[in-house]
Amino acid sequence: ALANEEEARQWAEEYNAEAQVVWYDNVVASWNYNTNLTDYNQDESLKYSAIKAAFDRESGLTASSYDYENFEDQLLARQFRKIADIGEAVLSEEDFNRQSELRAEMQRIYSTAEACNKPGDDDPDKCYPLDPDLEQIMATSTDWDELKWAWESWRDVSGRLMPDMYEEYAGLLNKAADMNGYDDNGDYWRSWYEMETFAEECERIWQQLRPLYEQLHAYVLRKLKEVHADHIDEFPFTGHIPAHLLGNMWSQSWGNIEEFVRPAPEKPGLDVTEEMIRQGYTPLKMFELSEEFFTSLGLIPMTEKFWDDTMMVKPDDRDVVCHASAWDFYNQEDFRIKQCTEVSMSWLITTHHEMGHVEYFLQYKDLPVQYRDGGNPGFHEAIGDVLALSVSTPEHLEEIGLLPDFEDDPDGDLNFLMNQALAKIAFIPFGYLIDQWRWNVFSGETQKEDYNTDWWEMRCRYQGVAPPVGRLATDFDAGAKYHVPANTPYIRYFISHILQFQFHKAMCDAAGNTNPLHRCDVYRSEEAGTAIGDLMKLGSSVHWEEALEAMTGTTEMSAEPLVEYFGPLLEWLEEQNAGETIGWSNECPEGTIVP
Ligand SMILES: O=C(CCC(O)(O)[C@H](Cc1ccccc1)NC(=O)c1ccccc1)N[C@@H](Cc1c[nH]c2ccccc12)C(=O)O
Numbered sequence: 106a107l108a109n110e111e112e113a114r115q116w117a118e119e120y121n122a123e124a125q126v127v128w129y130d131n132v133v134a135s136w137n138y139n140t141n142l143t144d145y146n147q148d149e150s151l152k153y154s155a156i157k158a159a160f161d162r163e164s165g166l167t168a169s170s171y172d173y174e175n176f177e178d179q180l181l182a183r184q185f186r187k188i189a190d191i192g193e194a195v196l197s198e199e200d201f202n203r204q205s206e207l208r209a210e211m212q213r214i215y216s217t218a219e220a221c222n223k224p225g226d227d228d229p230d231k232c233y234p235l236d237p238d239l240e241q242i243m244a245t246s247t248d249w250d251e252l253k254w255a256w257e258s259w260r261d262v263s264g265r266l267m268p269d270m271y272e273e274y275a276g277l278l279n280k281a282a283d284m285n286g287y288d289d290n291g292d293y294w295r296s297w298y299e300m301e302t303f304a305e306e307c308e309r310i311w312q313q314l315r316p317l318y319e320q321l322h323a324y325v326l327r328k329l330k331e332v333h334a335d336h337i338d339e340f341p342f343t344g345h346i347p348a349h350l351l352g353n354m355w356s357q358s359w360g361n362i363e364e365f366v367r368p369a370p371e372k373p374g375l376d377v378t379e380e381m382i383r384q385g386y387t388p389l390k391m392f393e394l395s396e397e398f399f400t401s402l403g404l405i406p407m408t409e410k411f412w413d414d415t416m417m418v419k420p421d422d423r424d425v426v427c428h429a430s431a432w433d434f435y436n437q438e439d440f441r442i443k444q445c446t447e448v449s450m451s452w453l454i455t456t457h458h459e460m461g462h463v464e465y466f467l468q469y470k471d472l473p474v475q476y477r478d479g480g481n482p483g484f485h486e487a488i489g490d491v492l493a494l495s496v497s498t499p500e501h502l503e504e505i506g507l508l509p510d511f512e513d514d515p516d517g518d519l520n521f522l523m524n525q526a527l528a529k530i531a532f533i534p535f536g537y538l539i540d541q542w543r544w545n546v547f548s549g550e551t552q553k554e555d556y557n558t559d560w561w562e563m564r565c566r567y568q569g570v571a572p573p574v575g576r577l578a579t580d581f582d583a584g585a586k587y588h589v590p591a592n593t594p595y596i597r598y599f600i601s602h603i604l605q606f607q608f609h610k611a612m613c614d615a616a617g618n619t620n621p622l623h624r625c626d627v628y629r630s631e632e633a634g635t636a637i638g639d640l641m642k643l644g645s646s647v648h649w650e651e652a653l654e655a656m657t658g659t660t661e662m663s664a665e666p667l668v669e670y671f672g673p674l675l676e677w678l679e680e681q682n683a684g685e686t687i688g689w690s691n692e693c694p695e696g697t698i699v700p
């Protein structure tokens with residue numbers, strides 16, 4: 106094994122140099138398509154994606170020709186295992202191109218869809234895109250019918266057009282997974298977490314956090330019944346919340362209804378959007394504010410090219426994929442963000458989220474390309490959110506002048522915790538259910554005729570929401586959420602919502618914090634920066650449990666820090682909910698799916 110191990114090491118060096126070039130070309134073509142959705146750019150993107158696939162397939166075969174499981178050097182073995190894991194590139198050129206084309210088409214439908222015939226519009230041909238128009242309506246309107254129009258129209262012009270494409274697409278993903286030795290594409294996606302019991306782990310964590318979510322849901326439902334008293338008879342008696350009332354197109358984060366559920370309504374809330382607008386914040390200022398937080402921890406600043414090439418706002422002269430994303434060009438110097446930034450607190454948080462991805466790119470940029478990835482996908486999603494936990498504190502918002510009149514008393518503390526819960530606790534079941542549904546599609550448990558029925562069964566059961574209007578079995582409401590047409594796995598965000606509180610606690614301890622966990626701000630702590638920086642430097646070169654243990658002292662994902670963080674709010678919610686009904690029926694209310 107030693108002889109060819111030396112040869113293998115040589116080959117891996119050459120492979121790495123070549124991969125950087127082939128992968129760079131592919132990312133450039135993908136960037137050009139995502140930032141200018143033309144037929145020409147789609148063809149170029151498919152062309153370079155096929156070239157990358159041919160290279161990955163060839164390299165995978167070479168890697169597999171070595172007996173790498175018996176290498177002495179376990180790091181080299183891990184590298185070969187990753188080179189051999191080629192995903193869809195295993196498909197024939199025809200199948201590969203077909204799945205690429207289907208994904209690009211679904212992405213284009215999603216990114217260019219517009220809703221028309223808005224009630225009250227004199228011009229019925231006036232149409233509204235998701236970003237920023239429909240999201241703005243969902244975030245700010247309290248008009249039941251306007252919210253219902255936006256919610257229903259978006260699904261009719263996006264997901265409804267996709268079920269046939271998605272069925273064919275899922276079939277090709279499963280074909281690739283099968284050729285790579287996995288049961289199905291869900292099995293392949295779960296393999297990235299390198300633990301036999303990953304699905305069980307997720308269920309265990311969900312069951313542990315469910316009581317917290319049920320308390321929040323019960324309180325929010327009661328408050329929404331007051332706000333929408335004029336439609337009280339349209340609230341299902343099953344205890345589900347009508348999905349269009351939660352301030353978000355997918356009911357996945359409820360921060361936009363904060364004013365209706367604030368524990369001490371006479372005291373100021375923690376959503377600083379108005380103050381940002383009053384102070385003339387711009388997207389650039391938001392990016393610079395975020396970068397300054399990272400560098401205050403001693404982390405690496407954004408590169409010159411980052412500032413030149415990032416797409417910060419929605420262009421007005423072409424179609425783009427607006428959904429936020431961060432881009433590693435695999436040439437160790439070109440890193441970008443693409444997002445359609447609006448000036449608001451939630452966009453300030455998203456900017457930190459995206460910059461967290463870029464910081465990870467910077468920290469692992471000198472590793473072999475195989476290792477330029479998160480310890481597991483949840484790690485990558487957690488970095489930016491961890492720093493945003495500090496930025497969101499009243500301490501920090503006061504320090505940067507966005508919270509002039511905060512009164513730091515028990516009421517203020519609860520108002521803050523509620524604002525955080527509306528983002529973090531509300532998200533948990535949503536982060537969990539998307540891939541529960543997709544894993545069932547890939548395993549065959551959910552067939553096309555049941556796509557929408559099973560989707561709503563899960564939305565009703567896990568999230569306790571129901572559609573404000575009957576849905577057809579032939580609709581495809583899953584397709585109205587970016588990650589489904591974009592084929593971006595989603596359980597990573599669920600995992601991130603657990604890990605980010607473990608990382609936060611470790612950073613707060615490193616910074617010598619003595620505040621309660623939810624009031625900890627690690628701003629300017631080099632020790633905290635070193636803790637998270639060392640985790641990022643590892644990339645995916647070691648098992649994530651090793652990286653987690655080095656930073657937090659445990660190899661286990663644990664909801665403990667999250668429960669500690671929200672402790673005071675849970676107590677308050679239990680008092681407020683005393684004597685009230687908690688929870689909702691597992692089945693959807695009558696009329697959820699209509700013939
Ligand atoms: O989708 C995103 C942000 C987009 C992303 O940064 O995760 C992006 C998704 C994506 C993946 C692949 C192709 C295109 C888009 N992921 C990345 O850009 C990315 C880049 C490199 C490594 C890993 C992820 N957030 C989720 C939920 C979410 C979790 N934390 C949040 C904080 C603020 C706002 C939203 C969220 C959502 O909007 O439903």
Ligand SMILES: [Zn+2]
Pocket residue numbers: 458459462485486
């Ligand atoms: Zn992300």
